[in-house]
Amino acid sequence: MWKTVTALVAVASLAVATGVKAEEWPTRPVTMINPFAAGGPNDVLARLFAQRMGEVLRQPIVLENIGGAGGMNGADRVASGRVDYLCDIVTTAKPQIDGGAVKAIAILTKERSPVLPNVPTAIEQGFEVEAYTWNAFFLPKATPDAIVQKLNHATVEAMKTPAVREKLESAGLKFVSDDRTTPEYLAKFVQSEIAKWAVPIKASGVSVD
Secondary structure (H helix, E strand, C coil): EEEEEEEECCCCEEEEECCCCCCCCCCCCCEEEEECCCCCCCHHHHHHHHHHHHHHCCCCEEECCCCCCCCCCHHHHHCCCCCCCCCCCCHHHHHHCCCCCCCCCCCCCCCCCCCCCCCCEEECCCCCCCCCCCCCCCCCCCCCCHHHHHHHHHHHHHHHHHHHHHHHCCCCCCCCHHHHHHHECCCCCCHHHHHHHHHHHHHCCCCCC
């Protein structure tokens, strides 16, 4: 089974300077931390947004990859026949599907993926399952609101850039509506996701070692 990405930006956190006035920020390059390995789907997203956001903010965005291989190792394992199935994001799974290395069983969102239109959803096949990944930018708790709003503006502008949008949509990503691109919406959405997944996680008996 496969899950798709329905969110807008790369999963990343930003280290911001706090020694300058918010209205003057940024006065030097901004560091973006991508918690996934270079070359992965989130790395592609991060680099696309880093370039355009740097143009909007008039300061370079320095991208640093810190983390493991994310979903890439899992996709390789499904290919190099050692596992039965894997739930993976479309951007990672599609090349394997197109190459015939794996067989797509279902899409785990309510609608079919535009880049895999022939793969039915789990709901179409009688399974009431909806699961998808989403991505967002997060900042340190004490970040001044003016900086939050400026970065939000840069992110939205990057999302609306035709070249960026076309690249991401061709990879299988979906963009949220304008009313879901605000910091306020994200704060509420995170809480709803925690509440949503707490029940099945507890029911499954899964625990962190």
